[in-house]
Each structure stands twice: as C-alpha cells, then as structure tokens.
Amino acid sequence: MDIGGEYLVPASREIVWEMLNDPEVLAQCIPGCEELEATAEDEFTAKVVLKIGPVKAKFSGVVTLSDKVHPESYRLSGEGKGGIAGFAKGGANIRLEESGSDTKLTYEVDVQVGGKIAQLGSRLIASTSKKLASKFFITFCEVAQTRVSA
Amino acid sequence: MYETKYHKAGSLDNATSLMGSADDGKYLGGGMTLIPTMKQRLAAPSDLVDLGGIADLQGISTDGSTLTIGAGVTHAEVAGSSDVQGAIPALAALASHIGDPHVRNCGTLGGSIANNDPAADYPAAVLALGATIKTNSREITAGDFFNGMFETSLSDDEIIVSVSFPIPEKAGYAKFPNPASRYAMAGVFAASTSDGPRVAVTGAGQDGVYREDAMEAALSADWSPAAASGVDVSADDLMSDIHGTSDYRANLVKVMAGRAVEAAG
Numbered sequence: 001m002d003i004g005g006e007y008l009v010p011a012s013r014e015i016v017w018e019m020l021n022d023p024e025v026l027a028q029c030i031p032g033c034e035e036l037e038a039t040a041e042d043e044f045t046a047k048v049v050l051k052i053g054p055v056k057a058k059f060s061g062v063v064t065l066s067d068k069v070h071p072e073s074y075r076l077s078g079e080g081k082g083g084i085a086g087f088a089k090g091g092a093n094i095r096l097e098e099s100g101s102d103t104k105l106t107y108e109v110d111v112q113v114g115g116k117i118a119q120l121g122s123r124l125i126a127s128t129s130k131k132l133a134s135k136f137f138i139t140f141c142e143v144a145q146t147r148v149s150a
Numbered sequence: 151m152y153e154t155k156y157h158k159a160g161s162l163d164n165a166t167s168l169m170g171s172a173d174d175g176k177y178l179g180g181g182m183t184l185i186p187t188m189k190q191r192l193a194a195p196s197d198l199v200d201l202g203g204i205a206d207l208q209g210i211s212t213d214g215s216t217l218t219i220g221a222g223v224t225h226a227e228v229a230g231s232s233d234v235q236g237a238i239p240a241l242a243a244l245a246s247h248i249g250d251p252h253v254r255n256c257g258t259l260g261g262s263i264a265n266n267d268p269a270a271d272y273p274a275a276v277l278a279l280g281a282t283i284k285t286n287s288r289e290i291t292a293g294d295f296f297n298g299m300f301e302t303s304l305s306d307d308e309i310i311v312s313v314s315f316p317i318p319e320k321a322g323y324a325k326f327p328n329p330a331s332r333y334a335m336a337g338v339f340a341a342s343t344s345d346g347p348r349v350a351v352t353g354a355g356q357d358g359v360y361r362e363d364a365m366e367a368a369l370s371a372d373w374s375p376a377a378a379s380g381v382d383v384s385a386d387d388l389m390s391d392i393h394g395t396s397d398y399r400a401n402l403v404k405v406m407a408g409r410a411v412e413a414a415g
C-alpha cells in the first residue's frame with residue numbers, strides 16, 4: 001500500500017535537508033520514538049512504541065538513510081520487530097523543492113506489516129500509516145518553524 | 151508469558167489510586183476490545199483495573215430534556231431500557247445492533263467511546279446529539295472529545311462516568327454492517343435538534359467519526375431522506391480497506407443518511 005502527500009515546510013531547502021539528516025530531529029518526529037542511536041553513518045537503532053487504540057507494541061529496529069541526493073531527495077527507511085506482535089517495515093521517499101523562501105516536501109510512503117498486528121489491523125493499516133506519516137511531517141514542520149525563528 | 155495483576159475497584163477514587171500505583175495499567179470495562187487484544191499479545195498492561203464494580207458508572211436516568219447513561223451500562227441494557235426507548239428510540243435501536251449478544255451483554259458505553267474505534271456505532275450518536283461526557287474530573291463536549299481514530303481527549307488515568315444526551319425532537323440511525331463483525335462500514339446518525347439538524351458519520355472517515363456539514367445544511371432546508379441522500383459526498387477523506395474502497399463508502403454514506411432520516415420520521 002502506498003501513501004503520499006506534500007507539505008510546505010517554513011524553512012529553506014538547505015535547512016530542511018539538514019534537519020532530515022539530524023538524528024535529534026528524526027527522533028522528535030518519528031511518532032512514539034523512545035530511542036534513536038547512531039550505529040554507523042546514516043544508520044541508527046531505534047525503539048518505537050506504537051499505540052493505536054487498545055494496541056501497544058514496542059518495536060526495536062533499524063532506521064537508515066539512503067539514496068541521498070543533496071539537497072533534493074533521499075529515502076528514510078525503517079524495519080522493526082515487535083516481538084509476538086509482528087513486524088513492520090517501510091520507508092518514505094522524500095523530495096525537496098524550493099518554493100520561495102519555503103520548501104515543498106513531497107513524500108511517498110510504502111509500508112509492509114506482518115504477524116498478529118497485521119491480522120488485527122487489516123482494516124486499519126492504511127489509515128494508521130497515513131496518520132503516522134502525517135504526525136511525522138506535522139511535527140517536522142513545527143520543528144522547522146522553531147528552528148527558523150530561533 | 152507475561153503477568154497481569156487484576157484489581158476490582160470499588161469506587162472512582164479507588165480506581166484512580168490503583169491506576170496511579172500501577173506500572174503500565176489499563177482500565178477494564180466490558181473487556182470486549184481490551185481482552186482480545188491482550189490475548190493476541192498486542193497489549194500487555196501490568197495491571198487491569200476493573201471498573202465493573204463502581205456504582206457511579208451504572209444507571210440510566212432522564213429529566214425530560216436530557217438522557218443520562220452510566221459509562222458502565224452495557225449495550226443490551228441500553229437497548230432494553232424503557233427510558234432510552236421513550237426518550238431517544240434511535241439510541242436504543244443503535245445499541246441493539248452492536249456486534250452479537252455476547253458483545254452486547256458485556257460491552258459498555260464508556261468502553262466504546264473511550265476506545266473510539268473508527269467503525270464503532272456510539273461515537274456517531276454521541277457526536278450527532280451533541281452529548282456531554284462526564285469524567286471523574288471534568289465535563290467534555292462531544293465535539294472536543296473525539297480526536298481522530300482511536301484517540302480521545304481523555305488522559306491516561308481519566309475515567310468516563312456517564313454520558314448525557316440532550317433529547318432531540320427526532321433522530322434515526324442506519325448502518326451498513328460488516329457482515330462478520332457488525333462494525334459499521336458506514337453508519338449515519340441524523341438528529342433534528344433545537345440547534346437544527348445534526349448528522350454524524352462513523353465507519354467511513356479516515357479519521358474516525360465526523361459531522362457531515364453539507365447534509366446538515368440540506369436537511370435544514372428540507373428534512374427528508376431524499377435531501378440527505380442527494381448530498382455529494384467526497385471520497386477523499388474516507389477509508390479504503392479490504393472491505394470496501396473509499397468511493398464505495400462515499401455512496402454508502404449517502405444511502406445510510408437517507409435511511410437514517412427515514413427512520414427518524
């Protein structure tokens with residue numbers, strides 16, 4: 001299943017690019033992220049708590065940044081195991097275009113979910129993924145706003 | 151294996167203090183959603199605080215303009231209550247079509263709205279009727295309560311005590327149930343109230359229950375099934391899943407809206 005969208009980020013493309021490569025920003029924006037530690041260049045281990053209604057599952061996994069074209073595009077991907085709850089993997093292809101003093105960020109998300117969590121949520125995975133993606137980018141825009149005004 | 155401690159609370163204060171001393175606790179209503187989730191190991195609370203023994207959460211009462219239902223009242227009790235049937239028959243009918251007899255005999259009003267499943271029935275009635283949700287610490291209007299699918303403005307240790315529904319002039323509910331679970335693929339609650347027509351849709355919206363403004367406007371000009379089902383419903387913000395596409399749901403919303411108005415009379 002593929003999900004996409006676009007946001008106008010209130011910051012220059014260079015700043016947006018920097019933010020997309022800053023683990024602190026990523027940790028702030030990834031919904032439910034409790035830990036994000038660099039293990040190599042562009043590679044991090046992560047702990048994320050996914051909370052949807054009655055479900056609360058802790059995922060441990062790896063987040064990587066790849067296909068980098070400075071300052072235009074890259075891919076943010078993640079892969080996590082939630083123990084008996086199942087696994088989730090997916091990524092976002094992100095593109096940046098200048099739009100006046102702002103930056104137009106376009107994204108396409110692909111998600112794969114397996115195990116118990118997939119059975120339970122078959123009717124909800126699309127909406128949940130959309131919601132998590134928009135949480136990420138809404139927080140991202142807020143962080144950009146504070147960076148620019150700081 | 152993991153362990154869960156079970157506590158039966160005797161009062162609201164007792165329940166909040168049990169929750170306060172729990173590591174990662176959860177309130178338990180009828181258990182119809184929480185227990186299956188735990189059985190699947192998709193949630194593993196350290197403590198369950200059962201609200202079933204708290205007298206404040208029980209009972210149905212009416213004062214002529216408002217119908218108040220305790221959060222611990224089961225769907226079967228709502229369906230069978232002569233107070234509910236007299237004041238808001240559409241609400242009794244809604245409760246009588248939730249899930250199956252097992253779910254109706256255990257599941258509660260409080261559990262249903264706390265969970266805010268995007269396909270649950272009660273949220274449509276609560277929002278369309280402009281009900282007020284009373285918790286152990288405050289009162290929340292329906293419009294402020296539901297925050298997108300599976301999210302509400304409740305804090306983690308807050309308990310829903312009761313829900314007060316202003317009694318409408320008339321109201322109707324119609325849903326197209328998923329044939330397996332009976333959850334709504336699309337459900338529409340339409341009410342004619344002192345504030346004019348109010349229409350809420352569940353089951354279809356990507357972000358859970360929502361008010362259908364265009365239908366409210368159409369119904370205020372002409373309260374008729376044709377006026378409701380004639381409104382254009384955009385598929386843009388509707389759910390697509392294995393049970394149906396967003397276009398399919400957009401059409402269902404129109405058809406259910408017509409049926410809801412017809413049921414209201």
Ligand SMILES: Cc1cc2nc3c(=O)[nH]c(=O)nc-3n(C[C@H](O)[C@H](O)[C@H](O)COP(=O)(O)OP(=O)(O)OC[C@H]3O[C@@H](n4cnc5c(N)ncnc54)[C@H](O)[C@@H]3O)c2cc1C
Pocket residue numbers: 053054176177178179180181182183184185186201221222225247248249250253256257258259260261262264265269270271272308309310311331332333334
């Ligand atoms: C097979 C099946 C079919 C179903 N079909 C339908 C259907 O057609 N339509 C429909 O609307 N629903 C349906 N349901 C859901 C059902 O109606 C219950 O309402 C729902 O499971 C939650 O209510 P509960 O009392 O069982 O809550 P629980 O499962 O005990 O709790 C659910 C959540 O609410 C919290 N909670 C419970 N009570 C309170 C309270 N007083 N204050 C604060 N938080 C609280 C819990 O902590 C938990 O997070 C179905 C369920 C099943 C299993």
